Structures are given as C-alpha cells and as structure tokens.
Amino acid sequence: MWKTILRRVLIMIPQLILLSILVFILAKMMPGDPFTGLITPQTDPAQIAHLKAAAGLNDPWWTQYFHWVVNMFHGDLGQSYTYKRAVTGLIGERAVNTFWLALLTVVISYGIAIPFGVIAGRYEDTLRDKSIQLYTFVLLAMPSFVFYLFGLVVFGYVLQWFPTSGYVSLNADPGTIGYWGSRLYHMILPALVGGLVSTSGTIQYLRAGVIDNTNEDFVRTARSKGVPERVVFNRHILRNSLLPIAAFLGNSITGLLGGSIYVETIFSYQGMGQLFVSSITANDYSVITALTLLFGFLTLLGNLLSDIIMSIVDPRVRVE
C-alpha cells in the first residue's frame, strides 16, 4: 500500500510543475509587475527601473520562472496592490475564514447526505426514495448560485433569521465566546446552502451503492445463514456502501473551493473566494496569481487525498 501512495505522490510532482508553469504564463500575461503595488506618486521611475532590473524582470523567462518558484518556496508571493501588504499574510487570514466555512459545510453536507442516501437506497422505489430523488434532481439541475441567492433572500432578507453579509459582527471582541458565537452565526446560512448543494452527488452515490450491495452474493449468503436483517444491513450493506463515500472527502474539497467563489461573494463572507473576485475587480494581479496557484495546489491535494483514502479502504485499486 505504501508503494501505491508513494507512486501517487510522485505523479503529483509533474502535475504541480505543469500547474505552476500555466499560472506563471497567465501571470506574465497580466499587466503590472511585483512593484506596481509599491508605486506612489512620489516614486522615482529610475528607481523602479533599477528595482525591476535587480529583481530580474529583464531576464529570460526560464530564469524568471525559476526565481518565481524559489520565492514561492520562501513564502514570498509579492505585494498586494489594493491592500498594500504582503500577499502571503493577506491570503493566510482569508484562508482561515474559508477553512472554517468549508469545515462546517462538509459536516452539514455529510450529515444530511448519509441518512438520505441510505434511506433512498434501502427503501428503493418507495415514496421516500422518490422524494429524495426529486430533491437531488432539483439541487443538481439548478445552477448553484441561484440556490445560494434564494437562500440569502429567503432566510437573510425576508425572514431575517441570519445576517446577510460579513463573517463576524463588527462589535464582537476577538477571543470572547460571543465572538466565536457571532462567527458561527454568520457561517450557518452560507454553510447550510453550500452543504445542501453538495449533498446531491453523495446521496446518488450512496443510494446506488446500497442498491448494488443488496444484490451481492455475500448479502444473500448472510441472509440464508439466518443473520438478522439489521446486522445484514449495518455490517454488510451499509459498511461497503460507505467506503467510497469516505474517499469522496478529498474530492469534495475541490467542489467546495469552486463553490466558495459563489457562496462567499453572495454572502459577502471574507474568505479566499471573495478575495479572488474582489482582486479581479481591483486588478490586484499578485493576489490573483497567488490564489490561482493555491486553489490549483489544493485541488491536486484533494485528489491525492481521495486516491490515498480509496487505496486504503479498497485494496483492489492499489497499483503496484
């Protein structure tokens, strides 16, 4: 198994290099350079030109790429033009907000999807199954951003149960219980709508898994041995159906990151997705480059995680 994991990690290296080259090309296509963020009306153009030359911006692209990668490993991603501060620190703050929202979203998503999927699969073709299938169809078919928007309008504006923007109320003192309560309060609605949207895939997968496993030979054997139905279901059907769902966890990171752009924009939640959209609007290119690279890296990592979990829970997929 360690061989498989090592092999899988090694595959990620060329992927990472390709990703970084792609982002580097895009970064070069963007107007501006690392010093754009430092220029003020008082700056001497000659000094900027000197700085540019010293930073190697006149070097051939492969040298520039090499320096860019080296700087990245030192945690230097340039200066933000809008926020006048290092990109690394700025993204770090936003990443924490996105992380908490993503965590709550995953918890809500699996908390709803697992019972729904199991019920739909166990009671195939009953009214319960059909209602759940209708629910997954609607969520899968409607564009997710419309669902988020309706969630915000209904529960935020019309019913006013939840705040409509921000990640914490302005008058909360950091460190107090009230502060964390306020943060949680701000996260519930975005996490709920985000979580609901991501349930549909899991439900369908789990339902199909339960139905397939019910027809397996080992289930028939267990039943003919006289194993109680409850034990057959919990130990043979359910456990086997849940294994692939565990592996989905890594991939759901990818989905959450893509979705975070919509969720965070609609709920004005100060995370990485919202930072990305506002940086695009403000032409803050060093932040855009850094975020694209980071999202790409996290997506690769999510895939790696899924493959590793899969190889642990299902020995058949291990490659030697």
Add this chain to the structure above:
Amino acid sequence: MTMAKEDTPTTDTQVPETAIAASPSAFRVIVREFLKDKGAIVALVIAILIIAAALIVGTMNSGELTTNVNVLDRYMAPGVNGHILGTDEGGRDIFRYLFVAARNSIGIGVSVAILIEFIGIVLGTISGYFGGMVDNVIMRIVDFWMVLPSMLLIIVLVTIVPHYDGFKLVMIMTAFSWMTTTRLVRSQVLSQGRRDYVYASKTSGTSNFKIMFAGVLPNISSIIITDLTLTIASSIGLESGLAFLGFGLPNSTPSLGTLIGYATNPEVTIDRWWVWLPAALVLLGLSLSINFVGQALKRAADSRQRRG
C-alpha cells in the same frame, strides 16, 4: 484466381457494411421510450417554449430598445407606465430585456455545448478506438486538465484576454469543460471497439476513419444526444454564473446572469425584486426542464432503467 476468391468471399465484405448501415435504430428506441414518459414531454414542451420565446421575441427586441438608457424611468414598479415587469436602474423595460438576456444566455450555452461535444467526440473516439499510446497521452491530458481550478482560470482569462467578446467567452468556457464528455465518449467507444462488427470491418479492410465515424459513432449516438442535452443546461448555468459575478458577456450584451446579479445590491434585493427575480425564475425553469429532458433521455438510453 478462384483460390484467392474463396479466401476472401465477397459476401464477407458485405456483411459488416450492412451491419453498419442498419445500426442507428437505437435512436428510434429512445424516441419510443421517451414518449412513454409524460413528465419528460411536459419538460420538453416547457424548454421549447422558453427557448422559442427567447429566440423570437429576444431577436425582435435586441436593438436599441433594450440598451437605450432612460434615467427618468429608473426603477419603475411592475405595471407602471405599461412596463409589465417594471424597469431597471437604466430605465430599461425588464420584460423585454429578459427575452434578450435569455436569448444571449441560450446562444452562449448551446454554442459551448456543441463545441464540447465536437471535441469530446473527436478526441474520445480516437482515444477509445486506437487505445495504447494515443489513448494514454489523451487521457493523461484529460486527467491533468480536470484537476485545474477551472472556475478561477476562466475568470482570469476572461479579464486578461485582449479584445474580449462573446466568441472568446465561448472558447474560454469550452477550454475548461470538454473533459468529462471526452471521457464518456472514450469509455463508450472502448466497449464498442471490442464488438464483432468492428473486428469484421477491420478484417474486410474498411478504413479506421470510416469504422470510427460511420460504424461506432451511430451506435453511441443516444449517449451523445443525452450528454449534449445535459451539457447545454450546465453551460447555460456556467455562463449565467459568470455573468452573475460580472465576468460573463461584455457589458453591452445582457445575460440572465447580469440581471440576477442586480440582486447582490442590497437596495435592489427586496425593494426592487422585479429586476432580478424574473430572470432567476426563467433560468430556473430553463435549467430544470432541460435537465429533466436529459435525465429522461438517459433513462431511455439505458436499457436497465427502462420503464416497462
């Protein structure tokens, strides 16, 4: 001479030819299955109505009527001054604007979907039919492309591409959405490629090109039609989503997403709901009906899921 003729009898070469010509009956099976599904027919009628209305009325109104700005008529409530659904911040009639926006969204969505199917069919068929090294290279590219943060890259490209217009939007969206269709076509061709009729055609000297596109392709046509339907829906959704965030069509060309995007302005969300809600409902109706048709086609194409 006679010996050689016996080695390759003419009847043998004709058998695969007729087999190829007679194959597309699969499509008729789907139509028959589809017509049994009443819900699907209702969905199809709704989808056709929305699309037809958008194309006809939208094209009639696409001129200056919708882009004309009249500040005096700003944010009029529905029904006032003959504006059925009121006006937006530029005094434009929402009802007419809606048709133009829907037409643009559908136009972009369908273009992207057709391009995706085209790339998917060509690459998927080549990959699945030839296998080996060709397959390996194409599939590694697909694998890598799939793990890219596509949403971010689309947005970045939309903002930095010079002379940005609708055509470039279609290209950019296609560039990050062709992979799943390619995989689907490949897996279908892979299973078809091992069937007897393909071996027979190969033995009788039919060209690879002809086997791929005249022999194998009609046999997977039902899957392609299903995928096209679902891809149209997802492309319309993606386009509207981009426009919603402000990265869709250029400002002069409205999309359903542009109208829905007004909802992010807290002054509009509740008090001026007529600006964004109709567009959201049209998009919802369009997505649900097209997807429903797609799902029904999928059931009809899959013999295991047929409803009696």
